[in-house]
Amino acid sequence: MTSHELVAAWRAYLTDNKRRSPHTVRAYVAAAQRLVAANGLDDWAAVARTEAHHLRTFLAARRADGIGNASAARELSALKAFIAFARRESGDPDPAPPRLRGPRLKKGLPRPVTPDEAVNLTDLVDSLAGEEWIGARDRAVLLLLYGSGLRIAEALSLTGRDAMLGEVLQVTGKGGKQRMVPVLPITRAAVAEYVRLCPWPLSTKEPLFRGAKGGPLSPGMVQRTVAQARRALGLPDTATPHALRHSFATHLLSAGADLRSLQELLGHASLGSTQIYTRVDAASLLENYRKAHPRG
Structure with a gap:
């Protein structure tokens, strides 16, 4: 399976099975594309092996590109969902995503x-x-x-x-x-x-x-x-x-x-x-x- 096929399957799952909004599909698919490209992932087992330290390194590179805390938090949530999907696809009996807390967002007034x-x-x-x-x-x-x-x-x-x-x-x-x-x-x-x-x-x-x-x-x-x-x-x-x-x-x-x-x-x-x-x-x-x- 190629990285393109992985991302296509993820897009189809979000669109057809989960019926996500076009905005959400675009964001989640873009995050998956960046992850598979950065790490050379080409099958579900490879994606499933992505752990917290891999995500930490990936997000550090994204932060170096200039994204802020809120964008990094959204990216992390999308990648966690993608990895959980990959773990189910690869037959993992415990398909929970990696445990990694998102960046702290500045707290202001209760809103x-x-x-x-x-x-x-x-x-x-x-x-x-x-x-x-x-x-x-x-x-x-x-x-x-x-x-x-x-x-x-x-x-x-x-x-x-x-x-x-x-x-x-x-x-x-x-x-x-x-x-x-x-x-x-x-x-x-x-x-x-x-x-x-x-x-x-x-x-x-x-x-x-x-x-x-x-x-x-x-x-x-x-x-x-x-x-x-x-x-x-x-x-x-x-x-x-x-x-x-x-x-x-x-x-x-x-x-x-x-x-x-x-x-x-x-x-x-x-x-x-x-x-x-x-x-x-x-x-x-x-x-x-x-x-x-x-x-x-």
Whole structure:
């Protein structure tokens, strides 16, 4: 097998099996191309033998080329996913990627997860999962948090009745209060993919999202999965599952949504709970201003 065939197979897997966005496919394929070219890798076994010290050397060379911490963290996450795929392809019974922490990113004010970071998180939890259906499940859950603003408990309370999502979803929040939330096409596709792969029967009254042994998926498992992914990406500890809901609100507010509409979408009992996002958005604007202004 040639290096070109390796990269082509990786691209096909990301596109056809994982159904990644074109942006993610380009980034992950480019990272794989750089790794195989730099190390002369020409079969899955060779890629599978890539260890942490190899990645450290490779990333040091990339840093010498001028990439920053954030780019290096993204590159590392892409390469970890590629190596895990290679290890599965070569028959490794433990296809986990090398253990290597990404570069530390400068910590500033507490902030929501950016759109790129949210996409990277959802993609990486899928790639790091030991089984394909579990990866699809984790990605679907996180997209519901980020794309629809659900709390973890709300996403995990969905049942098989909710498996065929439409453009809106009725959820039951705190105090039994029901509300309607939008569902993005990417989220509908992710849930449909999970339903297709899930090995457990999804009856209308049983939980939609299942654990590895078929029981209800626990919030703690979602939190641990996100913690693993954020460490691989070099994101701060504030990049939690709840931060995805936080980001949903902040991004809508930045795009012009009014507070009353946002209150309804989030299921807040009082407008005061929603107003915190105006302060966070103002903090983000001030931080960007200071970075951009010549006198900042």
